[in-house]
Amino acid sequence: MNAFKRLPIAAVPGLLAGFLGFSCSTKKVNIPVTPVAPIASYCPHLPSRTFPSPVTISGVAQYQFRNNGNGTVNGTPNPVRHAEVEVLDAAGGIVQCAETDGSGAFSFQLPAGTGDYTVKVNARANNANVKAYVMNNPTDNSYHSISTSVGTAESASLTMTAPATGSVVAGAFNILDKILDANVFLRAHASAAECAAFAGCPTFTVAPLAYVYWTAGFNPNAYLGGGAGGVSFFLKGTNELYILGGIAGDVDSSDCDHFDNSIILHEYGHFIEASYSASDSPGGRHAPNEVIDPRLAWSEGFANFFQAAVTGKAVYRDTEGNVSCGTGCTQAFHDEDLETVEAYDDPATMAAGEGNFREFAISRLLWDAIDPHPVSGEGGAGDPRNDLAFETVQSPFAEVWTVFTGAVTGFKSASARFRSSGLFLSFQRAVAGGQDWATIRAREGLSGDQRDFATPVAVPGACGPQTLQVNGGTNGSFEASNLFYDNDFHAHYHASGPLTVRVEYSQLGGTPADIDLIVWKNGFTYGKLGDALATSRRSRSTDGSTEQISVTAPAGWYMINVMGLPHSTGAGGTAMSYDLYINGQKACPDP
Amino acid sequence: MPKRKQDILRDRRSAAIAALGALMILAIAWIVAMQDLHSLSQSLAAPDPTDPLHPRWDAAKRDPATAIHKIHKTEGVILSEIEALTDVPRVTGAFKLKGVARARAPVSEMRYSWILSENVRVRAGETQGLVAGVKAGDRREFEIELEALAPGPHRVIFRAWRMKGGEPVGNSAHYVIDGETPAAQGAARVPIGSPRSPEDMRKNAVQ
Numbered sequence: 001m002n003a004f005k006r007l008p009i010a011a012v013p014g015l016l017a018g019f020l021g022f023s024c025s026t027k028k029v030n031i032p033v034t035p036v037a038p039i040a041s042y043c044p045h046l047p048s049r050t051f052p053s054p055v056t057i058s059g060v061a062q063y064q065f066r067n068n069g070n071g072t073v074n075g076t077p078n079p080v081r082h083a084e085v086e087v088l089d090a091a092g093g094i095v096q097c098a099e100t101d102g103s104g105a106f107s108f109q110l111p112a113g114t115g116d117y118t119v120k121v122n123a124r125a126n127n128a129n130v131k132a133y134v135m136n137n138p139t140d141n142s143y144h145s146i147s148t149s150v151g152t153a154e155s156a157s158l159t160m161t162a163p164a165t166g167s168v169v170a171g172a173f174n175i176l177d178k179i180l181d182a183n184v185f186l187r188a189h190a191s192a193a194e195c196a197a198f199a200g201c202p203t204f205t206v207a208p209l210a211y212v213y214w215t216a217g218f219n220p221n222a223y224l225g226g227g228a229g230g231v232s233f234f235l236k237g238t239n240e241l242y243i244l245g246g247i248a249g250d251v252d253s254s255d256c257d258h259f260d261n262s263i264i265l266h267e268y269g270h271f272i273e274a275s276y277s278a279s280d281s282p283g284g285r286h287a288p289n290e291v292i293d294p295r296l297a298w299s300e301g302f303a304n305f306f307q308a309a310v311t312g313k314a315v316y317r318d319t320e321g322n323v324s325c326g327t328g329c330t331q332a333f334h335d336e337d338l339e340t341v342e343a344y345d346d347p348a349t350m351a352a353g354e355g356n357f358r359e360f361a362i363s364r365l366l367w368d369a370i371d372p373h374p375v376s377g378e379g380g381a382g383d384p385r386n387d388l389a390f391e392t393v394q395s396p397f398a399e400v401w402t403v404f405t406g407a408v409t410g411f412k413s414a415s416a417r418f419r420s421s422g423l424f425l426s427f428q429r430a431v432a433g434g435q436d437w438a439t440i441r442a443r444e445g446l447s448g449d450q451r452d453f454a455t456p457v458a459v460p461g462a463c464g465p466q467t468l469q470v471n472g473g474t475n476g477s478f479e480a481s482n483l484f485y486d487n488d489f490h491a492h493y494h495a496s497g498p499l500t501v502r503v504e505y506s507q508l509g510g511t512p513a514d515i516d517l518i519v520w521k522n523g524f525t526y527g528k529l530g531d532a533l534a535t536s537r538r539s540r541s542t543d544g545s546t547e548q549i550s551v552t553a554p555a556g557w558y559m560i561n562v563m564g565l566p567h568s569t570g571a572g573g574t575a576m577s578y579d580l581y582i583n584g585q586k587a588c589p590d591p
Numbered sequence: 592m593p594k595r596k597q598d599i600l601r602d603r604r605s606a607a608i609a610a611l612g613a614l615m616i617l618a619i620a621w622i623v624a625m626q627d628l629h630s631l632s633q634s635l636a637a638p639d640p641t642d643p644l645h646p647r648w649d650a651a652k653r654d655p656a657t658a659i660h661k662i663h664k665t666e667g668v669i670l671s672e673i674e675a676l677t678d679v680p681r682v683t684g685a686f687k688l689k690g691v692a693r694a695r696a697p698v699s700e701m702r703y704s705w706i707l708s709e710n711v712r713v714r715a716g717e718t719q720g721l722v723a724g725v726k727a728g729d730r731r732e733f734e735i736e737l738e739a740l741a742p743g744p745h746r747v748i749f750r751a752w753r754m755k756g757g758e759p760v761g762n763s764a765h766y767v768i769d770g771e772t773p774a775a776q777g778a779a780r781v782p783i784g785s786p787r788s789p790e791d792m793r794k795n796a797v798q
Contacts, residue, residue: 216740217712218710222710223792224796225790233797234796235795245740249740270797281797283795283796283798285798
């Protein structure tokens with residue numbers, strides 16, 4: 001790019017002034033920053049106030065629901081459950097508070113004969129049932145609501161309905177309701193009674209307060225500086241979920257997620273993970289048919305499973321709108337069946353251990369572990385979903401919860417690091433009272449330990465060379481490298497001071513390959529070299545040649561990544577072997 | 592007759608001043624030419640509705656009263672501008688704008704267009720149209736009512752072109768409405784008031 005073109009026009013006078021040898025002062029313009037509005041306090045008059053001469057206002061709050069994302073409006077509205085009710089006087093002051101019950105009903109008193117009031121049912125709750133605020137954006141922090149006016153001449157009964165068309169504010173209430181569903185599920189399945197069977201199983205009561213940002217027609221991808229593709233996400237390090245409300249103002253034909261219960265619960269699953277478990281996921285994009293970082297695959301796989309557990313349905317449905325097929329066509333959606341393997345992750349063709357790198361293999365494993373037998377509505381003989389050879393496991397959800405959240409035999413324990421399905425299954429095998437998941441592990445190509453990722457190493461150890469496949473199609477870049485086939489990942493604790501890691505290459509087969517060595521810091525993103533402690537990525541393809549790094553490193557956990565790649569693009573060998581040495585001593589896998 | 596010493600010195604000073612002046616003129620001409628070439632190349636570039644920030648984003652000048660950035664204005668046959676009819680929201684909400692096209696010469700056919708970025712939708716008004724028989728000095732107004740669905744910056748652009756043989760010729764004008772992000776400082780497209788940068792959001796977003 002021409003450097004001059006990047007020069008703001010405003011800089012030209014200054015440039016000229018400098019050239020001509022005189023100076024002038026530049027007025028600095030302060031652009032006003034929009035202040036972030038504080039989040040309004042929860043209704044202050046709870047329990048509800050009573051009045052000496054009252055009228056009673058009762059009512060029902062409900063919300064409409066659209067099938068398949070933005071399809072037809074369902075005939076029967078759903079109740080707005082356990083949500084906040086505010087009553088405002090003419091000046092906007094809050095004079096009364098209430099909450100809807102489990103059927104959407106509410107009731108409160110107002111002083112008789114004192115004029116009209118505004119009744120607001122809000123898409124937020126902060127009670128023993130659910131804690132979540134569904135708001136418009138992180139600047140306004142304005143919660144969604146429906147409202148109506150009520151007089152006080154006599155007692156009255158109201159029916160308030162959030163519409164699924166027009167303002168589509170029903171979307172906000174559906175999000176709140178699905179979060180309530182998740183809390184109801186966890187209270188039932190991680191109760192004291194359910195947890196009693198597993199030592200170290202934390203009892204669930206109600207999840208911490210979650211902030212959900214959603215606006216009809218708005219794509220939160222804007223916050224990521226992204227393109228037009230619709231996206232929902234959980235923001236790690238916060239309690240914030242961002243749900244896709246449509247694209248470019250379109251709530252009728254574009255992709256939206258406010259009625260996609262799978263997506264809402266998936267993102268809330270990440271929130272539950274952040275609140276009760278721990279994650280080492282580097283985040284980033286993921287797709288069902290891709291081999292991805294096992295830490296990411298675990299986090300996403302759990303979130304997929306969580307939505308199935310809460311809904312009780314063995315399917316992950318993401319609706320996509322119908323914008324691509326025009327007016328009149330039915331709403332499009334994508335289903336991932338949690339009972340049926342796909343061609344790309346069928347263990348019949350997938351190598352053992354590859355499931356650790358595939359999110360839906362993990363989702364199916366967890367679902368198979370807890371799903372009821374037989375599942376209602378599933379087929380008879382021959383239906384793979386009722387293949388009892390794979391349905392021998394019947395673990396309570398509390399067993400999953402114990403590993404997921406446990407500080408003793410679980411992800412919250414001090415020994416947990418580089419959390420992936422391998423580590424989860426290592427813990428699961430050690431849970432007292434836990435079931436044997438060997439059949440479902442094998443079905444999904446999952447190892448019961450960390451042999452495929454973050455493999456612990458014994459130093460000094462005694463072992464022969466380790467083999468590593470080389471993907472002939474890779475060009476040596478991280479993007480093209482297959483994390484499962486082309487890479488080995490060894491977890492190593494370094495007690496500070498000098499650290500020397502060396503790999504010695506040996507050729508397998510008739511064609512030489514190349515070997516690279518990368519030592520990643522804990523928390524790394526694969527391929528992001530800024531996260532590497534050190535690398536040695538020279539061309540090394542003759543027997544006995546080495547890659548070595550020697551650094552002084554602080555104490556901590558590191559990931560030693562041995563990467564195989566073709567010696568020349570497209571012409572590499574298909575396998576190699578190597579020996580690993582740490583500070584001069586042989587290092588051997590010890591999963 | 593030999594020149595006197597003072598004459599020689601004066602001649603040399605005059606020559607030096609002239610040379611310096613010529614150099615300055617050349618430099619100014621070069622800078623202006625570069626800017627003009629840049630403007631011209633931007634003006635002639637086909638409008639790209641997917642990248643409304645394209646023209647002269649770095650030259651934005653913001654009117655603090657209306658929160659309208661005037662991005663670019665070409666002194667062609669048609670002069671166009673935006674007027675805010677209601678308060679332009681810094682965050683979300685409805686607002687009305689008026690696009691004004693003034694013809695400095697007769698225009699047999701003129702096209703106007705509103706280009707809206709994501710998260711701004713039309714509540715009332717036409718987003719484009721064709722006007723025939725515009726006389727010199729005519730002022731044509733095109734109102735539109737919009738709604739910002741989310742924090743901005745809301746890139747709302749009004750353009751007017753003279754049409755010739757069915758093709759737009761020359762003139763276009765670009766405006767941006769926002770409330771905060773000073774593009775001239777090289778900031779990214781951060782939604783207004785978003786407490787975090789897109790980089791921070793991207794780093795921590797778990798989809």
